[in-house]
Amino acid sequence: MGLGYIGLPTASLLATKGYYVHGVDVNQHAVDTINKGEIHIYEPDLDVMVKASVQSGHLVASTEPEEADIYIIAVPTPFKEDHVPDISYVEAATKAIAPYINPGNLIILESTSPIGTTDNIAAWITGMRPDLIVENEDAANERSNRQIYISHCPERVLPGQILKELIDNDRIIGGINSSSTKVAEKFYRHFVKGKILLTNARTAELAKLTENAYRDVNIAFANELSLICEKLDIDVWELISLANHHPRVNILQPGPGVGGHCIAVDPWFIIGAAPEESKLIHQARIVNDNKPFHIVNKIKSKAEKLKAPIIACLGLSFKKNIDDLRESPAVQIVNLLAKDHSLKVLIAEPHISGLPPVLSQYSNVNLTSTEHAISSADIVVLLVDHDEFGTIDRTILEEKMIIDTRGIWK
Numbered sequence: 001m002g003l004g005y006i007g008l009p010t011a012s013l014l015a016t017k018g019y020y021v022h023g024v025d026v027n028q029h030a031v032d033t034i035n036k037g038e039i040h041i042y043e044p045d046l047d048v049m050v051k052a053s054v055q056s057g058h059l060v061a062s063t064e065p066e067e068a069d070i071y072i073i074a075v076p077t078p079f080k081e082d083h084v085p086d087i088s089y090v091e092a093a094t095k096a097i098a099p100y101i102n103p104g105n106l107i108i109l110e111s112t113s114p115i116g117t118t119d120n121i122a123a124w125i126t127g128m129r130p131d132l133i134v135e136n137e138d139a140a141n142e143r144s145n146r147q148i149y150i151s152h153c154p155e156r157v158l159p160g161q162i163l164k165e166l167i168d169n170d171r172i173i174g175g176i177n178s179s180s181t182k183v184a185e186k187f188y189r190h191f192v193k194g195k196i197l198l199t200n201a202r203t204a205e206l207a208k209l210t211e212n213a214y215r216d217v218n219i220a221f222a223n224e225l226s227l228i229c230e231k232l233d234i235d236v237w238e239l240i241s242l243a244n245h246h247p248r249v250n251i252l253q254p255g256p257g258v259g260g261h262c263i264a265v266d267p268w269f270i271i272g273a274a275p276e277e278s279k280l281i282h283q284a285r286i287v288n289d290n291k292p293f294h295i296v297n298k299i300k301s302k303a304e305k306l307k308a309p310i311i312a313c314l315g316l317s318f319k320k321n322i323d324d325l326r327e328s329p330a331v332q333i334v335n336l337l338a339k340d341h342s343l344k345v346l347i348a349e350p351h352i353s354g355l356p357p358v359l360s361q362y363s364n365v366n367l368t369s370t371e372h373a374i375s376s377a378d379i380v381v382l383l384v385d386h387d388e389f390g391t392i393d394r395t396i397l398e399e400k401m402i403i404d405t406r407g408i409w410k
């Protein structure tokens with residue numbers, strides 16, 4: 001259920017391992033594209049895998065579920081206003097499969113979810129299907145022909161290396177009862193080379209949120225250092241590299257802000273569940289969310305000194321070497337700049353072929369080649385550390401005002 005950045009790689013991996021996969025997505029375009037053996041998202045090597053899976057008949061996409069042995073839910077879990085978690089896609093996916101579930105089936109929630117979501121899935125299913133037993137781990141019931149199994153196994157893959165990490169990463173599995181945990185463990189053992197770590201559903205949910213909150217807090221530390229260094233006129237990249245020579249120090253990299261649909265979102269699920277206790281996690285969110293505004297102010301203070309300033313923004317994706325623009329600080333920065341009609345903004349983003357609607361609405365924003373953007377601009381802002389930008393001929397940067405938010409042109 002869900003053929004996005006997690007669902008499609010998972011579906012095609014399982015298909016190449018011999019499973020028959022019926023992939024479901026509400027997006028008709030995604031379904032049609034996949035059924036042609038093509039992909040609607042970019043991830044290295046995914047095209048080859050999807051093509052092979054569809055050609056072998058092991059992967060079929062559809063907008064409707066059908067009966068299966070194992071159901072994997074990999075739908076988005078964003079937040080609503082005020083950072084309240086939105087689990088409506090999980091609810092819709094669960095309710096869509098409920099009529100098809102048979103005793104003995106395994107339902108897996110892979111989406112990163114607020115604490116209690118796996119229990120909610122059990123409640124939604126039994127609400128619709130009182131004939132099924134999901135909550136009782138009593139041995140007699142397990143033997144009964146009404147038992148189904150529900151587990152949370154949070155995805156932990158890094159965009160850009162999803163297909164490798166789906167196999168190599170350690171996995172956490174937490175069932176709503178111990179039999180659900182065991183049944184899910186057996187399934188993942190078929191294709192996971194990493195360790196499989198067993199727990200309960202709520203701990204698995206919080207473990208996943210904790211991993212991303214940990215990274216967010218550590219990036220916030222690096223971003224805070226970048227502000228401190230700017231004030232003190234010290235090179236933050238050199239500083240971090242020196243400090244990281246200490247055997248027990250490993251500071252992450254500052255940047256233009258934290259993007260993606262995970263790190264910038266998941267800490268809020270912890271904050272929402274225990275607001276009084278999550279002060280550090282909350283403060284880290286504030287530090288990281290403020291960084292794009294800080295970059296915009298820096299650009300504007302340089303632009304103020306120029307007549308009809310042209311700004312080249314290099315990169316739009318939320319991190320390097322991918323095409324994913326979700327929650328991207330680069331998109332946010334360009335959007336804020338574009339609102340000022342005295343500025344002309346040229347964007348170079350080698351991983352996309354058209355601007356997203358949020359930016360295409362502006363007449364002072366254009367997508368162009370890296371060379372054209374740089375050569376036309378007064379101010380060059382490096383927003384994403386794509387490999388292409390690291391290897392450009394530096395002589396074209398001479399005479400330009402440069403703001404390198406990722407420290408790759410040091």
Ligand code: SAJ
Pocket residue numbers: 112155156157158159211212215219252253254255256257258259260261262263318319320
């Ligand atoms: N970033 C920095 N500085 C750094 C590292 C990252 O500014 O030193 C920024 C990136 O540029 C990006 C954002 O943070 O804007 C997030 O990027 P990321 O590479 O840290 O993480 P994601 O969102 O691509 O994937 C994360 C991963 N989680 C962890 O590393 C703990 C991944 O394993 C998860 O599966 C994924 O979230 C997810 O789906 O939850």
